[in-house]
Amino acid sequence: MGSLHRIRVALLALAAVTVFGTVGYLLLGFGLLEASYQTVTTVATVGYREVRPLSPVGQIFTMVLIVVGVGTVLYNLGVVMEAVIEGHLRQHLEERRMSKDIAAMRGHVIVCGYGRVGRSASDFLLATGEQVVVVDSEAARFAGLDPTVPRVVGDVTRDEILMAAGLGAARAVVVCLESDADTVYCTLSARALRPDVTIVARARTTGSKTKLVLAGADRAVNPQRIGGRRLAAFALQPDVAEFLDVVMHEDSLDWRIQQVPVAPGSALDGATVGTCRERTGVLPLAVRRSHESPLEANPAPDVVLPARAVLVVLGTQEELTALSLLARGSGQRAAAE
Numbered sequence: 001m002g003s004l005h006r007i008r009v010a011l012l013a014l015a016a017v018t019v020f021g022t023v024g025y026l027l028l029g030f031g032l033l034e035a036s037y038q039t040v041t042t043v044a045t046v047g048y049r050e051v052r053p054l055s056p057v058g059q060i061f062t063m064v065l066i067v068v069g070v071g072t073v074l075y076n077l078g079v080v081m082e083a084v085i086e087g088h089l090r091q092h093l094e095e096r097r098m099s100k101d102i103a104a105m106r107g108h109v110i111v112c113g114y115g116r117v118g119r120s121a122s123d124f125l126l127a128t129g130e131q132v133v134v135v136d137s138e139a140a141r142f143a144g145l146d147p148t149v150p151r152v153v154g155d156v157t158r159d160e161i162l163m164a165a166g167l168g169a170a171r172a173v174v175v176c177l178e179s180d181a182d183t184v185y186c187t188l189s190a191r192a193l194r195p196d197v198t199i200v201a202r203a204r205t206t207g208s209k210t211k212l213v214l215a216g217a218d219r220a221v222n223p224q225r226i227g228g229r230r231l232a233a234f235a236l237q238p239d240v241a242e243f244l245d246v247v248m249h250e251d252s253l254d255w256r257i258q259q260v261p262v263a264p265g266s267a268l269d270g271a272t273v274g275t276c277r278e279r280t281g282v283l284p285l286a287v288r289r290s291h292e293s294p295l296e297a298n299p300a301p302d303v304v305l306p307a308r309a310v311l312v313v314l315g316t317q318e319e320l321t322a323l324s325l326l327a328r329g330s331g332q333r334a335a336a337e
Contacts, residue, residue, distance in 0.1 A: 006079045006082075010072075010079045014072050014073065017043060017065075017068055021038070023035075025061075028057070028061065029052070034052065037051060038050065039065070039069075042065050042066055043069030043070065043073060045066070045070055098150050098151065099164070102152070105169060108132060108133055108166060108169070109125050109130055109171060109173070109174060110167060110174070111125070111174045111176070112135050112175045112186055113135070113136060113176045113178065114134050114141045114142060114151075115141070115176065115178065117176040117202055117223055118174070118176045122134055122149070133150045133151065133152065133166055134150070135161060135165050136156075137154060137155050137156070139153045152164050157182055157189060159189055162189060162190055167193055167197065170194070170197055172197065173190050173194075173197055174201075175200070175201040175202060176201075176202035179204070180204050180208040180212075183202060183203075183208075184208070184212060186201075187201050187212055188215045191215065191217075199218050200218060200219045200221060201217040202221055202223060203220045204222070209222060255314060255317075256317070258313060259312050259313075260327045261309070262309045262311065263308075264307035264308065266307075266326065266327050267327075269305070269306070269307045270307075272304055273301055273311070274301030274302065276311065276313070277301070280323045281316075281319045281322075282314065282320065283313060283314040283315060284311060284313050285313060286311075287299045287303060287311050287312065289306055289309050311323075
């Protein structure tokens with residue numbers, strides 16, 4: 001029996017006792033107001049004198065009403081207190097479990113804001129197997145979220161909320177709050193706490209993109225602008241647009257586009273782009289030789305990959321997995337094995 005059902009039963013029992021007492025005193029000759037007053041003071045055991053002198057029958061009826069009424073009132077108090085304590089205890093235990101789960105996470109993505117954009121970003125990340133922590137100031141927004149997904153309720157512009165979401169061990173932060181001002185403030189806070197974390201921020205206007213980058217975002221994205229460009233691309237070059245859409249967002253296909261960073265000391269450190277294709281079968285699409293360098297599309301086979309270069313490739317899951325293993329450092333390979 002749920003807490004709400006027990007409270008409903010308890011209130012109905014109290015109402016029944018009140019009606020029972022009022023009717024009984026009416027039959028003993030009391031007026032309606034006098035009968036109601038006498039019933040309430042008797043059941044509540046406040047100790048006021050009787051409204052009218054009681055006959056022996058009235059005294060017996062009052063004793064029965066006291067026994068039944070006080071028991072009903074105590075039951076109501078117990079049910080209400082149990083529901084309150086149980087709710088707080090459940091919430092406290094749930095928050096503790098979430099905190100422990102988040103503290104154990106490494107390399108996860110924090111999604112700040114669970115509106116339409118945040119929900120879409122979370123769904124995509126979860127579908128690709130990433131660990132996600134969702135943060136929002138309104139707990140009601142998590143109603144449709146998988147209960148196993150860690151979440152934090154609070155103002156994400158506060159440093160302690162970001163740290164509670166595991167910012168210290170996160171690989172990336174996606175900021176998509178309701179206003180550009182909050183997004184800028186959250187980006188500033190996250191960058192100050194973790195200078196090395198990747199931050200992607202949602203920009204509501206074109207002008208705010210520059211401010212978000214200055215605040216510390218690695219990328220500032222305007223969903224409306226991207227959506228408009230995709231519509232235009234489907235109108236002008238539908239096959240190209242469909243291909244890019246499918247390889248980036250379709251989970252059922254055997255091949256996809258992925259970026260692979262080259263770790264220092266890995267098998268790919270100092271290797272050529274052609275070697276990557278020969279050893280794994282992937283199709284190299286672009287390479288970024290350093291963090292400051294631009295992307296080089298369609299790299300030549302003899303392009304050398306230095307440490308910390310990023311290779312963008314197209315391939316099957318098996319080919320991408322093989323390339324990722326080659327790109328890891330010796331320590332990472334040992335941990336994976």
